[in-house]
Each structure stands twice: as structure tokens, then as C-alpha cells.
Amino acid sequence: MKHLLRQTFRSGKFLVGFVIFMTILLTVLIYPLFVKDPPLGIISRGTFLAPGIYVNVYDSMNSSPRYTLILEGAASRRVAGKLGDDDRQAMQEWLVAKGVPEDSIDIADTAGLIALWESNFDPSLRLPGMTNADRNYYIRLTASLEGLLATEDAVVAAANPETGALEEIGVITQTDYVNVGEVPNSRLFVLGTDNFGRDVLTELVSATGVSLIIGFVAGIVATTIGLILGLVSGYIGGLVDDIIVFITNLFTVIPTFVLLILISFSIGQEQRGAFTIAVVIGVTSWVWTTRAVRAQVVSLRNRDHVNLSKLSGHSVAYILAMDILPYIASYVVMALILQISSAILAEAGLSILGLGPRTTEVPTLGLMMRWGLIYQAHVLNYWWAIFPVILVIALITFSLNLMNTGLDQVFNPALRE
Amino acid sequence: MKDNTVILSGRGVTKVFGFGANKTVAVDHVDFTFRKGEIISIVGESGSGKTTLAKMLLGLVSPTEGEIYFDGELRDIRTHKKKREYWKNIQAIFQDPFSSYNIFRKVDAVLLDCIRMRGGGNLPYDEKLEMMKRACSFVNLKFEELTNKYPFELSGGQQQRLMIARIFLLSPKILLADEPTSMIDACSRATILDMLMGLRNDIGMTPIFITHDIGLAYYVSDTVYIMEHGRFVESGTADQVILNPKEAYTRRLLSDVPKLHEEWDLSTV
Numbered sequence: 289m290k291h292l293l294r295q296t297f298r299s300g301k302f303l304v305g306f307v308i309f310m311t312i313l314l315t316v317l318i319y320p321l322f323v324k325d326p327p328l329g330i331i332s333r334g335t336f337l338a339p340g341i342y343v344n345v346y347d348s349m350n351s352s353p354r355y356t357l358i359l360e361g362a363a364s365r366r367v368a369g370k371l372g373d374d375d376r377q378a379m380q381e382w383l384v385a386k387g388v389p390e391d392s393i394d395i396a397d398t399a400g401l402i403a404l405w406e407s408n409f410d411p412s413l414r415l416p417g418m419t420n421a422d423r424n425y426y427i428r429l430t431a432s433l434e435g436l437l438a439t440e441d442a443v444v445a446a447a448n449p450e451t452g453a454l455e456e457i458g459v460i461t462q463t464d465y466v467n468v469g470e471v472p473n474s475r476l477f478v479l480g481t482d483n484f485g486r487d488v489l490t491e492l493v494s495a496t497g498v499s500l501i502i503g504f505v506a507g508i509v510a511t512t513i514g515l516i517l518g519l520v521s522g523y524i525g526g527l528v529d530d531i532i533v534f535i536t537n538l539f540t541v542i543p544t545f546v547l548l549i550l551i552s553f554s555i556g557q558e559q560r561g562a563f564t565i566a567v568v569i570g571v572t573s574w575v576w577t578t579r580a581v582r583a584q585v586v587s588l589r590n591r592d593h594v595n596l597s598k599l600s601g602h603s604v605a606y607i608l609a610m611d612i613l614p615y616i617a618s619y620v621v622m623a624l625i626l627q628i629s630s631a632i633l634a635e636a637g638l639s640i641l642g643l644g645p646r647t648t649e650v651p652t653l654g655l656m657m658r659w660g661l662i663y664q665a666h667v668l669n670y671w672w673a674i675f676p677v678i679l680v681i682a683l684i685t686f687s688l689n690l691m692n693t694g695l696d697q698v699f700n701p702a703l704r705e
Numbered sequence: 706m707k708d709n710t711v712i713l714s715g716r717g718v719t720k721v722f723g724f725g726a727n728k729t730v731a732v733d734h735v736d737f738t739f740r741k742g743e744i745i746s747i748v749g750e751s752g753s754g755k756t757t758l759a760k761m762l763l764g765l766v767s768p769t770e771g772e773i774y775f776d777g778e779l780r781d782i783r784t785h786k787k788k789r790e791y792w793k794n795i796q797a798i799f800q801d802p803f804s805s806y807n808i809f810r811k812v813d814a815v816l817l818d819c820i821r822m823r824g825g826g827n828l829p830y831d832e833k834l835e836m837m838k839r840a841c842s843f844v845n846l847k848f849e850e851l852t853n854k855y856p857f858e859l860s861g862g863q864q865q866r867l868m869i870a871r872i873f874l875l876s877p878k879i880l881l882a883d884e885p886t887s888m889i890d891a892c893s894r895a896t897i898l899d900m901l902m903g904l905r906n907d908i909g910m911t912p913i914f915i916t917h918d919i920g921l922a923y924y925v926s927d928t929v930y931i932m933e934h935g936r937f938v939e940s941g942t943a944d945q946v947i948l949n950p951k952e953a954y955t956r957r958l959l960s961d962v963p964k965l966h967e968e969w970d971l972s973t974v
Contacts (some may be wrong), residue, residue, distance in 0.1 A: 592799040593807045595765055599796055600818040601789040614809040 292682055297700045303696025306448050308687035312680070325487065327494030327651055331475070335663070337671040339480040340432055344473030349444060349458075357465045359681060363439075369603040379405055382426060385415045402433055417695050446548025480672040482656070483663035488672055494650035496559035496680055498631050502566040502645075502652065503684075506631030509570025511624045519608050521578070522585025532578070539575045546573050552643040562645040562652060565638065569631045577623045584616045618699040622692050629688035653681050709720040711777065711797075713739040713762065713879060714909055718771035720757050720935075729756040733935035734771065739879075739911060739928075746914040746922035746943070748958065749932035753939055758932070759883050759915045762924040763797055764788060792794075793822065796877040802864035806856035813852050816840060819874035821903065840870040862893030871901050883915040898925060919958050923947045931955050 296302055297422050332342070376395040384390050386408055394400055402544075419613075441461040445454040468474055479488035521532035551568050552560065588594065589612070598609045613620075632653070638644045638656025640661065647655055660666065660674035721731040737744050748777065761767040762773065763780045773780045775791070789951045799805045811844045816837045820826070825833065840847040844866040857865055865885060872880055880903065885896040902925070905912050913938045916922055922929050922943065929946040931939040931954065939952045950956045 316865060405855070545818070590804040595760075595763075595799070597807065598765060598788075599763070599792050601792055601814075602818070603785060603824045611807050614807075704909055 294697070296695065299694040299697050301690050301697065305690030305692075305694060307508060309691065312476070312496060312684060312687070313404050313500070315638065317491055317502065319490075319493045323493075325490050327491045328486060328649075330485050331487055332481050333487055335481070335483045336621070336665065336668070336673060337477060337481040337485070338670075339477055339672050341468065342475050342477060343466075343471045344526055347473045348459065348471045350392065358462050358463050359465070362462070366695060367436060369562055370436055371398065373512070375429055376401060378425070378429070382415070383408055386413070386623075387417075390567065396426055399437060405430075405433070412425060463658040467594050477623065479676050480670070480675045483659055483665070488676065489541065491656060492653075492676055492680060495656050496561055496684070497655050498650045499635060499653040499681075500684070501631040501633050502562055502569070503628040505566035506569035506573065506634070507624050507628035510574040510627045510631070511569055511577055511620060514572035515569070515581055515620060517578045517583025519585055519612065522582040522609055523589050523604070524587075525586075529582075532537070533582070534576050536575055536582075539572075540579075544572050544575070545634070548638060549643055557646055560646050561646070562650050565635060566631070568629075569634045569638075570613040573627060573634070575628065577620075579614060580623060581663055584619060588615055607645055618695070622695050622699075623693070623694045625688050631694075632681065632684055653677050711738055712740045712741045712775070713737075715762075716774075718758070718761060718768050718770050720754070720761060720766065721769045723810045729858065730935055732768075732867070733762065735932075735935070735937050737930065737937065737940075739913065741878075741911055742909065742942050743928055744905070744912050744926045744932065745913070746916060746926035746929050747930045747932055748916055748919050748922045750917055750958075752933035754811055754881055754930045755915045755932050759797070759881050759913075762879075763795060763881055764791055779833050789822075791876075793875070794877050795879040795881065796875050797881040797883060797887045798865070798870055798872065801888050802861050802868060803857065803888075806864065808855060808857050810851070810855075810857075812854050813837065815856065815867070815871065815918060816874060819871050822875060838875060839966070840873045841867075843904075844870045846870065846897075861889045862897070865889055865893070865897055866900065867873070869897070869904060872910075873904060874907075876910065878910055878939045880905075880910050880912045881915065882912060884917070885914070887918065918962075919947065931958070 291349065296701035297306075311418055363431060373395075379401060380390075380393050380395050383393055383404065393404065395519060409426070411423070411430065414423070439462070441459045443456055444460060445459045446457045447453070475487075477487055477489070479492065480489065482488050517536070521529045521536075525618050548569065551572065552565065555564060555568070557598040594607060594611050597607050602610070603623050633650060635644060637658060639658050644654045644658070644660065645652055645660075655676045657674060658678065660670075663673075665671075715737050717734045717736065717737065718732060719730070719734050722729045722731055733754075735758065747755050747758065748868065749760075755867060761768050764780070766838065773888070775794070780791065782791045797936050819840075820828070820833050820836055827835070828836075841851065846863060847868055851859070851867075851933045856867065859867065868885075880901070885901070886897050889897065901912060904910070912925075914922065914925060926943050929940065930944050931952065931956045939946055939955050946955060947959065950959060
């Protein structure tokens, strides 16, 4: 046993797979100890906030003490941040299309450009070749230009509770800065937020956990069914074998995924919890385990040690458990690993089709991909809402398959390098 | 040792594997009568059906046709309980000691199984230990060195001796030895055969040797059956069959035995 463990960890492939898998697993286990937010809690009103540190605007205004810093080039950086080169190009294009002579436009001259823009831009005008999206873009751009070149301070006013009239309560000068650490409400969204304004990282960790559980449950279910049928069919033989092989062949020719879709659909949205989906995946994917286990058992059942066990008066159950199972255990473990990885993929596939677990309780990797797809994260370039999910799925299946081939090398000396 | 009680006999015992075009007749209507105390050898080449016959005698494979009588009665092993009873009377030693043991079970587990089989499952452990020690010393093994060892950690000869220790504990009426010495070296071979003979005299069992080695058959047995293509072509006392072979097949088997003092004639092989 000790020897086998040492052999296992000497296999490079297994080690790499193991490290990746354990990293994912430990993250899933440890992360919730530090971040106690509910994974499906909606944090921001806006959708798809990009990754970064977010500061509550209200609380940052009221932070004290205020510091007066005169940062060099602060104004030009603000202008550059809101009016980039692409925006300037777009403005020039619009103006040229409207009929403004091209040489009168100098896109490097911010003040001149904005003046020209404000005198010419008409949001209701449809220029030839301009799409709706383009028009919305120009409207957004115009709004962001407001107050861009202002040099005066911003006045913060609040309604007087008695009279209802606005009263000045403070002035924010352009040299006011606030330390992010002193703002009581600031948050780091390492992976931004998704379409519902939920923290993608927290959601992703929770989804990975749920998907691993789904994979594990489905893997156990499939392996148990496959193992029992394979053992019985291979060892007992005869009519029982014929019947089981017939059923197995029947299931082999029906595409599993179609079966999975039909079963999921007929269960109905309300009844589909993560656990139900896991069991359904398990129940539809035992076929290959059965075939493989049966083949192994058939080759084992006439071995001398099985005969000796029979002659020692052991029962069929005892022989299956003690004389057959240990000999195929390594194979079964490998089949289990493959079943887990394919169950995680199957869940993702089902969820993308909208036939996965119902959406209100737990996130799964498949559901996160579905949300990302429905809200067009992939089209609109909100990579943080969909790419990390794909990466995690790929890493999980990659690590499991690596461990599988690594184990193959350990158990089958002929494959060792 | 010998008396004339028939312990095991068969009428028209046949085993057919597969059906249709793939049909193979492994054992073809053989009749035999094994008497108590007699040492029997069944000799034949590989593929002559002798191992299949042995498995049918053991009840591991059921015959396609024919009846096997044990102790004068038609053998009935249809339920697990009846099989267990039958196996208290008939045991086996297999050809390859290395594949005969479950590699996940230790030596004591193998021997304890035998004690349990003989109904000693509820004995105090000291008594079981004593029985195991006695069995091991019978086959010149030291039990103290074997506990906590796995059978595959022993040498081939030691493993086959452990197998005999099993038989010692079980003391069956019939022992089927399927090529018990073909996988071990010549020195251990004589020891093993002597031990089997000693055991036979001690517990009065009937050994049946299944072998391709006609020399071995002559050395140990009273009665020899020659098997070819699933049939017994010749049978009789060892002297009759081997010194005055009537069948061509028997003569061929005899001529294949390598002799030290003359050149081996490969043309007959």
C-alpha cells in the first residue's frame, strides 16, 4: 500500500494533475472561510462591472479627513480617462460625415474639439451608415463630455428636510483626494461582477464546489451501478449475463446526451435541484463502466485463486468482494475519475441548454456559462463573466484526466516511461 | 490402503464449449471408476481435456451431459450449501502456485479458511494457531515466518507446500492435483510428491493426478488413464499401460519422455 502510494506520486502526470486538482479543491474549501458573502447575493446595481477596486461614491465624499493634494497633470489625466483617442477619432468621423471640413478639426485640441462637437452634434440626426448602436454610443459620449473641462468645484447639495429646498452642504474641490483605505465601503472585485451584479469570484468558487459535488455524486452513482451490473453479469454469466449485456448494448446505442436532455426536460424546472441532476447524469452514464468491469471479471472468474476461494466454501458475495473486486479496484478508481470529469462536463452542457439545476438556489459552472451566454458576455467582451468559468472547467477535467493517465502508468507497468 | 469401494465414478461425462460453428467438445463421453485409496493419474497432452475433466470432478464446471457419482450416490451440487458439503470431500492443488492465491490475503487467512471449512470457525484462536502450526510443520514450513506474509512473497515450492498444508487441514477424501509439480524445479518436485504421498497415507485420501508427464504418472500411480481429444484411449494399472502400451498415442507419449542416456528423437514430436 505504502509502495503503491509512493509509485503513484512518482508519476509526473499524476502529480501535476493532483496539484491542480488540490489547488482548486482547497480554494473551494478555504475561500468561504474568509469571504462570507452569499455566493448569489446581488451586490451592485450595474451589470458586468469590470474587475477592479470599487469605492462607494457616497461614502467617499463623506470620508474625512480630506487631503488637499495637487497632483501634476490631474486635469489632463481626467480628460484622457473620459475622452480617449478612439472617442476623438469617432467624433471626427461623425463631424466629417455631417459636413464639417476635415482640416478645421484638430482632435488634439480638446477644448476646440468639444466646442465644435457641442455646436454641431444632434442626437436625433441619422447619418448614412450609422447603426443604432453607433447612435447610442454617440449619445453616451456626449453625456460624458459634460463638465469635462470645468475648472470650478463641485457643489454637494442636499434637500432640507423641512423646506424641501436644496441647500449647499459642501464643496468638493478638484484637489480633494481620499485614501481608498479610509472609505468605509470599498470592495475588490477580482473578477468583476456578472449580469446580476454578483461578485463573479465568490460565485465561481461556490459554483466550482457545487459542480465538483455534482461530478462526484454522478460519478459514484454511475460507478456503483456499472460496478454492480458488471460484477454480476461477468461473474454469474448465463442468462443473467445475456440480459445485462442486452440492456447495456441498448443504452450504448442511444446517445447518452439525448437521453440526458429528455430526462431532464421531463423532470421539469421546479424539480431539478443540483442533486437530482447529478443522479440523472449518473443514471445515464454507467454503460461504459459496466462493459469494462464485465470484461475484466470474465477474465478473472476462471482464475485459480477464484477457484481456490470457491473450494474454501466462500459465498458468491464474498468471492466478488474479496477475490474479484480488489483485482479490478485500480481500474474502477480510474473509471470513477473519468466519470467525475465527464459528469462535470455533462452538467455544463445541460445547463447551457437551460436544462440544468434550477437557477435560484446554487450556482454551478454550467449555470454561470449559461448566464454569461444569455446576457451576451462573450459578444460584449465582458470576458470576466465567462472566461474564468471556462478555465476552471478545463482545469478540473484536465487535472482529473492527467491523474487518470498517471494512475494508468502506475497500475500498468508496460506504460511506464 | 486400497479397498474396492468406488469413491468417484462417471458415466458418459461430456463437456461442450460454445455452440454451432464454434462448438468444441472438450470432454467426450468418458466413463471412469475411481476406487478409494487408489492413486490415479490422468495423462494427456495440453488441450486433451484433462483440466476440464478435473474441473467437472471438482464441481467448478458443470458437465453438459453425463452423471458423476460420489460415494455411490448421484452427485448433487445444485445449491451453494450442497457444494460446500461436496468440497469438504474433494479438494484440489492447482498447476501454477503463483496464481493460486489471492494476492490481497495473507497466509494465515488462507489457512484459517480451511479450519472454518472443517467447522472449526468458533474454536479459540490458540487452538486454531496450534492447528496452523501443525499443518505448516507437516510441510516443513515455519508458521512463525509466514504470518503477516502474503503468499506471493514465498517461493514457488513454498507456495505449493502451503497448498499441501491447506489439504492437511481440510483432509478431504479426494485430492485432485492438476499438474502440481510442473511449475517447480526437480528438487522441490520430489519433496512435494513425497509430502502428497505421506498425506495420502496419513488421512487415507484418494489422490488423482492430472498430468502430461507420463514419467510422473508411472512413478506415483496405481491406475493410469490416457486421455486424447477428450476421450480415455487407454486405462489400466500403471505397469500395464506404461510397460505394455496398446495404443499408438500412449507409445507416442512414452517416446516423448526425454531420457538421459540417449539422444532425444525430435522427429516424433
